[in-house]
Amino acid sequence: xxxxxxxxxxxxLAADSNSGxxxxxxxILSINGVEKVYPNGTRALKGVSFDVPRGSxxxxxxxxxxxxxxxxRCINRxxxxxxxxxxxDGQEMTTLSPKELRHARQQIGMVFQxxxxxxxxxxxxxxxxxxxxxxAEFPFGGIFKRWPKEWIEEAxxxxxxxxxxxxxxxxxxxxxxxxxxxxxIARTLMQKPKLLLADEPVASLDPSTSNSVMQYLKILNEKHxxxxxxxxxxxxxxxxxxxxxxxxxxxxxxxxxxxxxxxPQWFKxxxxxxxxxxxxx
Amino acid sequence: xxxxxxxxxxxxxxxxxxxTGFVIEILVWAYLALVAARIIWWDIALPFVExxxxxxxxxxxxxxxxxSLAYDSRYSEFSWKACGIVFVLGALxxxxxxxxxxxxxxxxxxxxxxxxxxxEDSIRIREHWSLARKEGILLLLLTILTGWVLTKVQIxxxxxxxxxxxxxxxxxxxxxxxPLIGQPLFVVLESIFNGIIALSNxxxxxxxxxxxxxxxxxxxxxxxxxxxxxxxxxxxxESVYLAFxxxxxxxxxxxxxxxxxxxxxxxxxxxTRLSYTVVRxxxxxxxxxxxxxxxxxxxxxxxxxxxxxxxxxxxxxxSSLVKQYSEAIEGVDDGPIEALxxxxxxHVAVAWFxxxxxxxxxxxxxxxxRWDINVRMATIIGLVGGGGxxxxxxxxxxxxxxxxxxxxAALIFIVVWTMDFLSAKVREAIQ
Numbered sequence: 138x139x140x141x142x143x144x145x146x147x148x149x150l151a152a153d154s155n156s157g158x159x160x161x162x163x164x165i166l167s168i169n170g171v172e173k174v175y176p177n178g179t180r181a182l183k184g185v186s187f188d189v190p191r192g193s194x195x196x197x198x199x200x201x202x203x204x205x206x207x208x209x210r211c212i213n214r215x216x217x218x219x220x221x222x223x224x225x226d227g228q229e230m231t232t233l234s235p236k237e238l239r240h241a242r243q244q245i246g247m248v249f250q251x252x253x254x255x256x257x258x259x260x261x262x263x264x265x266x267x268x269x270x271x272x273a274e275f276p277f278g279g280i281f282k283r284w285p286k287e288w289i290e291e292a293x294x295x296x297x298x299x300x301x302x303x304x305x306x307x308x309x310x311x312x313x314x315x316x317x318x319x320x321x322i323a324r325t326l327m328q329k330p331k332l333l334l335a336d337e338p339v340a341s342l343d344p345s346t347s348n349s350v351m352q353y354l355k356i357l358n359e360k361h362x363x364x365x366x367x368x369x370x371x372x373x374x375x376x377x378x379x380x381x382x383x384x385x386x387x388x389x390x391x392x393x394x395x396x397x398x399x400x401p402q403w404f405k406x407x408x409x410x411x412x413x414x415x416x417x418x
Numbered sequence: 419x420x421x422x423x424x425x426x427x428x429x430x431x432x433x434x435x436x437x438t439g440f441v442i443e444i445l446v447w448a449y450l451a452l453v454a455a456r457i458i459w460w461d462i463a464l465p466f467v468e469x470x471x472x473x474x475x476x477x478x479x480x481x482x483x484x485x486s487l488a489y490d491s492r493y494s495e496f497s498w499k500a501c502g503i504v505f506v507l508g509a510l511x512x513x514x515x516x517x518x519x520x521x522x523x524x525x526x527x528x529x530x531x532x533x534x535x536x537x538e539d540s541i542r543i544r545e546h547w548s549l550a551r552k553e554g555i556l557l558l559l560l561t562i563l564t565g566w567v568l569t570k571v572q573i574x575x576x577x578x579x580x581x582x583x584x585x586x587x588x589x590x591x592x593x594x595x596x597p598l599i600g601q602p603l604f605v606v607l608e609s610i611f612n613g614i615i616a617l618s619n620x621x622x623x624x625x626x627x628x629x630x631x632x633x634x635x636x637x638x639x640x641x642x643x644x645x646x647x648x649x650x651x652x653x654x655x656e657s658v659y660l661a662f663x664x665x666x667x668x669x670x671x672x673x674x675x676x677x678x679x680x681x682x683x684x685x686x687x688x689x690t691r692l693s694y695t696v697v698r699x700x701x702x703x704x705x706x707x708x709x710x711x712x713x714x715x716x717x718x719x720x721x722x723x724x725x726x727x728x729x730x731x732x733x734x735x736x737s738s739l740v741k742q743y744s745e746a747i748e749g750v751d752d753g754p755i756e757a758l759x760x761x762x763x764x765h766v767a768v769a770w771f772x773x774x775x776x777x778x779x780x781x782x783x784x785x786x787x788r789w790d791i792n793v794r795m796a797t798i799i800g801l802v803g804g805g806g807x808x809x810x811x812x813x814x815x816x817x818x819x820x821x822x823x824x825x826x827a828a829l830i831f832i833v834v835w836t837m838d839f840l841s842a843k844v845r846e847a848i849q
Contacts, residue, residue: 177532178428213760235687242762253753257775266771270762278767321757328761 163227164188165332165364166212171221173207173388181207183388184221189332189381194358194365196379196396198372200408204388205368209334212366213245214238226331243270246325246363250337252317256310260301260320263309264292267327288327295323299353315346322353326361333357335367339374347371351378372399420519422546424539426532435527436519443516443523444509446557451508453560456496457567465491515553522557525550579622586618588820594639595824597647611639642825650810654829657806660724660799661792664731669785672736675701676743677769682755683747686765697744701737709734709795710802717803724805731792731799739788746780747773786841793837797830 166189173182181204189195197205210216212223214230223230225241233241246267254263265284272279296302299319304312309320318338325333335354339347355378357363369375375382376396384392384399384407392403405412419440421427427435468491470480488494515521525547534540575581590611593599599611677683679697684690704712712730720726754772763771800808807826814822 178430215756215760239762239764242760245760247757247760249753249757251753253757255754255772255775257778258771262771266758266763267761269758269764269767269771272767273762273764278764278770280767280770324757324761334760 163191164224165191165226166366167224168208168212169222169224171208171211171223172219173204173211173216174219181388182211182218185385185388185390186221187383187390187393189364189366192358192362192364193380194355194367194378195381195383196367196369196375197383197385198369198375198407199385203385205385206336208385209247209336209366209368212332212334213242213247215247239270239273243328244331246328246330246333248318248321248325248333248335248338250340252314252321254309254317254320254324257308259306259308260296260312261289261292261305263320264295264305264323264327265289267324270328292323292327295326296320298326298356299323313346314342315350318342318346318350319353322350322357326357330363333363333365333367335365337368337370340370347374354378372396372404375399419516419524421524421528422519422542424536424542425528425546426534426539427528427530428532436524439519439521439524439527440513440516441523442526443521444512446522446553447512447515448505448508450557450560451504451511452501453564455500455504457560457564460496461567464489515549518549520546520549522550522553525554579625583618583622586614590614590639591820592824592827595642595821595826596828597825599639599641640821642822646822646825647829650807650826650829653800653807653810654833656724657796657800657808658793658833660728660806661731661789661796664728664735664792664796665785665789668732668735668739668788672739672743673781675736675740676747677773679740679744680747682750682752683765683769683773697740701740704733704737705741710798713799713802722803722805726803727796727799727805731795734795735788735792738791739784742784743777743781746777746784750776783841783845786837786844790834790837790841793833794830 168188169186170184171182171186172180172184174180185204185208197208199205207216211218212225212230214233218231221231225245228241230238230241255266265288268284268288269279272282275282293302293305296305299322301312301316301319301323304316304320309317312320321338333354338354339350342350351374354365354367358365367379369379379396382392382394382396382399383390384403386407391406392399399407419436421432421436421439464484464487467480468484468489470477471484512521512523516523534543593611675697678690678693679701681694684694709730712733713727716726716729717723720729750773754776755768758768758772796806797808797811800806800810801812803809807830811823811826814826
């Protein structure tokens with residue numbers, strides 16, 4: 138199960154990260170034989186392994202139910218993986234204590250298909266909630282503490298970056314889908330993440346909004362050096378934005394490579410014989 | 419007892435589900451047998467035959483049958499021994515039916531969220547459970563029959579004229595106590611009152627089928643005098659404030675406990691799962707003890723008066739609110755919880771930022787309704803020395819001062835109606 142090569146590199150990395158020197162060429166995330174069996178017996182992942190290079194934009198593709206979302210949620214242990222190892226920045230995620238896990242999660246941002254904002258609160262509070270991880274060490278999770286001034290400024294800056302500085306005091310459920318997703322991106326910006334997990338971030342948006350949301354993810358990736366792992370449905374978006382592609386089918390990895398390597402034959406392998414490509418631009 | 423493989427079940431649980439189904443099947447048939455023996459045979463069939471045996475003209479077959487059983491509906495009791503025998507017999511039948519794996523028990527035990535993928539399988543499953551459905555209907559019908567017999571439902575009693583007349587008399591006396599009756603301006607109400615009396619007398623004489631004439635109905639309305647209201651209203655206010663105190667101090671306690679009593683927030687560690695069980699146990703124990711008993715307990719402890727009543731209502735309110743609050747928490751959208759957990763926020767912060775905004779509206783509605791319930795209960799609490807208008811109510815009722823009872827009921831009604839009106843306005847405003 139355990140890949141000896143990555144095991145060795147993990148030891149080497151762990152020593153390195155202690156001294157503050159992280160090997161820039163090693164993958165930021167290395168997934169090894171991850172399996173997930175849900176309590177109802179569904180085997181969502183059957184031993185998936187792949188590496189995510191530092192600074193890359195990895196697209197995970199596959200049919201609905203192929204295990205993409207489960208894969209992403211196993212990385213930050215929103216769902217507990219049943220077996221396998223997940224090395225994030227030289228740290229084994231699967232064996233972390235709850236406190237260590239919270240600390241690791243602060244460095245991993247996440248955006249969702251349905252945005253998952255706090256609907257009845259204003260946009261600013263939603264953005265600031267990205268900093269809750271840093272509040273975790275205060276009594277009662279910091280719920281009785283005021284937000285520090287510099288964080289509020291930071292939140293305004295994040296909103297400016299995603300192009301909605303005027304919406305700070307609007308209730309989150311008053312925004313359109315695209316705007317809500319940008320608030321979610323601003324929320325992860327507050328975490329200053331090393332890695333961003335995006336679970337079908339554009340699946341419930343219209344094509345033009347989809348492209349603008351993808352643009353923001355690209356800015357994060359290229360200008361802020363955030364590594365992105367993104368579940369996507371549309372190959373046109375994959376070709377335009379992703380640097381690497383991983384394809385899942387029935388909980389198993391069937392393809393790993395560059396977007397341009399997806400030949401019609403590969404496409405049929407991933408999506409089945411009957412599938413036809415649908416374009417969005 | 420095997421459940422066939424085309425019924426979708428989590429494979430690791432199949433064996434335990436089969437055993438559960440078998441046990442349920444045995445219990446179902448034991449229950450059916452007990453109902454058949456105790457209700458159908460003992461309470462319906464035997465008295466029916468006995469009726470023929472003790473008739474003015476006894477039927478020979480009925481007499482010999484009843485004598486052979488030594489049955490007498492006045493003295494005989496259905497012994498525990500007979501219960502045991504019937505239970506075992508039923509259980510044996512149940513074991514027989516359970517062995518086929520087609521009965522009600524396996525059906526109940528096999529219910530799961532799993533989907534059937536093959537359309538042919540769903541037809542086979544339908545056929546497989548046809549016996550189970552019939553058994554289910556039989557179970558329901560026999561339970562209704564048992565309920566009917568045990569509640570001693572007698573429709574004929576509802577149409578007896580003497581009972582109806584007493585009922586009408588009491589209603590009219592209560593109605594006489596309504597505020598403003600007896601004031602010069604409300605002569606109309608009085609003529610309606612007299613009209614109803616005349617009407618019920620006519621009704622009584624027309625529909626009287628007995629040989630004796632019904633007693634005529636003469637009722638004078640002596641309205642409560644104005645000085646009575648002063649005392650009643652001050653007692654009523656005592657009840658309203660008592661209910662408010664009980665609700666106000668119950669809310670923060672219930673608010674905190676509700677998080678520990680919600681399934682979806684207490685899954686992650688052993689300690690929180692234990693807290694769930696403890697909270698649920700606490701609220702179920704305190705809720706099964708009626709507020710009136712709590713009021714007795716507290717009045718023994720700290721003496722008769724409104725304070726004891728308030729404490730009793732508070733204990734009851736806490737557990738009822740925890741139940742409603744935690745069920746609201748269990749119904750929230752998981753999305754924001756997931757999103758905040760992913761930022762590394764602590765459990766308390768997740769509850770505060772992702773759960774509370776989603777439940778605040780239902781909480782408000784539940785709380786106002788609880789206050790409303792408490793105002794009404796505060797009147798009952800008074801019966802056992804918990805202070806407020808209830809004490810007055812029990813006193814007047816004991817003296818058969820029905821007019822005064824009517825007055826008090828009308829006052830309580832005004833408060834309850836006002837509360838309902840206000841709570842509707844508040845809920846509208848905060849949508």
